[in-house]
Amino acid sequence: MDPPPYESVLEDHGTNRYFATVSAVRKEFEIEVTEPVKHGEGVAAYVSYKVRTKTTHGAYAAPFHEVVRRFRDFAWLHDKLVEKNKGCIVPPLPEKSAVQKYTMATDFIDQRRRALQVFVNRVASHPVLKDSAELATFLQANEEAWMLEIAKWQAETNAQHRPVTAAAAWFKSLQHSAQSLVSGRADEIQEDAEYIKIRDYVNSLEAHLNEAHRQAARLQRKEADFGTALSEFAAAAEALGKQDNEGPMRAAFGCLFSRAGEVAALSRGRSEAMAADFAAPLKEYARTIKSVQAAMADRAAALTAYSQAKSDLDNKKVRLAKLRGTPGLKEDKIAETEREVNEADQRLRNAKLGYETIRETMREELNRFQKERAVEMSGLLRDFALAQARHSAEQAKAWGELLRDIQSTAPVNA
Template sequence: MMAEHSDPLDASQREDSNEDLFASAMENIDPKDASEATLSSPPLQEEVPLNDDEDEDEDEEDPQMIIPEPAPAPPKTPEAQDDQFLEISVSEPQKVGEGMVSYVVYKVTTRTNLPYFKRRNSTVTRRFSDFLGLHDKLVEKYLHSGRIVPPAPEKNALGTTKVKMSNDMSPQSSTPPTGGSVEFIERRRASLERFINRTAEHLTFRADPDFREFLETDGELPKATSTSVLSGAGFQRLLNRFGETVNKMTFKMDESDPWFEEKSQQVENLDNQLRRLHTSLEALAQYRRDLAASTTNFARSAATLANCEEHTGLSRVLSSLAEVEEKVEQVHIAQSNSDFFYMCELVKDYIGIIGAVKAVLHERIKAYQLWQHAQQMLNKKRETKARLEIAGKTDKVAPAKDEVSEWEAKVERCQESFENVSKMIKKEMDRFDQQRVSDFQVTIAKYLEDLLQQQEQVTKIWEGFLPQAKAIV
């Protein structure tokens, strides 16, 4: 059982006040405030000076081992403008145990001055399943009311198995880590950090007891067994998803609100375009990695030719050309990392968020179905009551009236629920639209700055080599 928490605000009052604060704050949001994206940044390539006296025996750097630096601080949220802040970082992944029973833990560090947190600074260790468990709890609490819960990172059985069977993350390992598992862990760390910070940006989620427990409780949390695909809860989720998919295909809601009709079409179009963009970005990142590999092969060929060349001047230039190509290769790798960790991961995140948006839109359809079902049952009860009155069965009329009254109350509750969900979705969609524009604006600017810096670096490298090429005698 999860430990109980004393919530500083009454649940209903807190939710109403949070919604009003959020709505007013989002109207005044300044995209400049989101100066720090939640995406994990690729490493900035330092300028590589031309140095002909480099140690030729220096170990060659493995291109696959270039790992991005820790993600920058999350973007400032509207409430942070009132001297309130909540900063969360996920770092230092560490493998615990050996073999298939092993797992990776991450250090989650929190800094905040929000009054409903118990501590201003806290550091805890959490497993990947703990993050999934937190997401499932938030979905269970808030999805039905129309709130968009940020999606948790996807599971990767193949990558997880490779990490379990390798010694890369083990502190007892004396062998240097290989690129595959380390890169997988870094990508997962970055995605977990983005997930927890996106969740923290929401006023309601950050005040949730389970969210605060996740950040503040020392020691291990109760194991979230329901997150396993092979668990009973996981199998039940698959059945529920199958049922909802069938329901979406067979039920057509007569939409009376043009706003929702327009938004639903917009979401579908956005989903399709983001998926195409993600495919293109993955191809671009792979192209730059292939280009880096080809540049390496060219550098090696030039170095081999330099050793065979009898002309001293030409041999010296070919040797310098090989060194220059090796430095250009590093820039290509940095550009590939920029493509992936800036743009590709952002687009992938928003494909997941679009899925969360579709989920809340479907919750509205489910609320409408319940309302219509209650209305149909009410009509049947009224017809039954009328037949009993005509037949003069006075002994059954009174119970029939009670049933009519009961279903009238159910219809009112279902209608109210549908209207509340619709109202909440409109607020959440406004927030989603503004956050999406802000995220893409900040990330594209950082991406372009990074590419410009890398192009300038390539230019300097070739400009430094050109005099040597012209000086062949």
């Protein structure tokens, strides 16, 4: 089944031409993030949103829920899903911006609202994440239960000391690599060649998507600048025409002011539409690459753990063999080492299972990701071309009407 088009994960006010497609595809959830309300001022300011959910999912207590959430709460959902679903491509959140957060401009608030709505609908349409307890908690927990959940999460986050943990993991990985070099053994466990090709493709895709978004944003700004310049030119033309009291030039410049104003309004509207319907999806696709890379990092970490566990078991087996060959050694020393070998063997089994689980998860995830993005990107480009053609036709119509207006007001030669 094809995924819903990008616009379908935004709001629908009864005029969305994708409405029938959305209804057919998104059977279990319809989620709207709406009614942003700003609280506070300056760096302490934040925006709350109403999150309205209609669902037929059996895990939900009622078919309709409405809760109030802020960006921090969406971050809770994202981080919990990443933590609990290793190897899954968790939809990305919009980036944080300290400068924009401080100003809290209306357009920034609405852009974030739309991006958060895309995020939560992506989660709700994911074949695995849609069934998560975290999503159910986010969409239906009352204020008291939710505040307790957030407090617990913040306490856990503060207690984890993630930078220290990351440094320790890096040092352990470095130590493992050094041991392999000293012993003359390279890691026997390697990634599939096909997966490496996909990984390299994803890494190169990020730069191309970022550049495509940058140019789309530039195109959108150019359209807005053209609308502003044309509007200012129209005002200047009207002022010029007023110098000809009741003459034919006054009428002609008046027509120019009117029609140029129409075209300027079309350009401003097109710029706003390009920002929402073309630049924003490209930006989200670029952010999604970060999510794919995060899943790949989970896989790499699992492979490293598997390789380290295998190396550790091999070293303990060698040590046990040496102890068994040492005459006069106490049996309890050998027994202790045997226990260590058995424990290392169990760790290897667990690490192997963890890696194989993530590898299988990622196989399905990457297939889904490639299919969905191909369909969505094709639809995005098609809609962009149609919108541009429609915009050009509307502009041509306005200029054509101006031509007829000028011809009708032109003085007749005696």
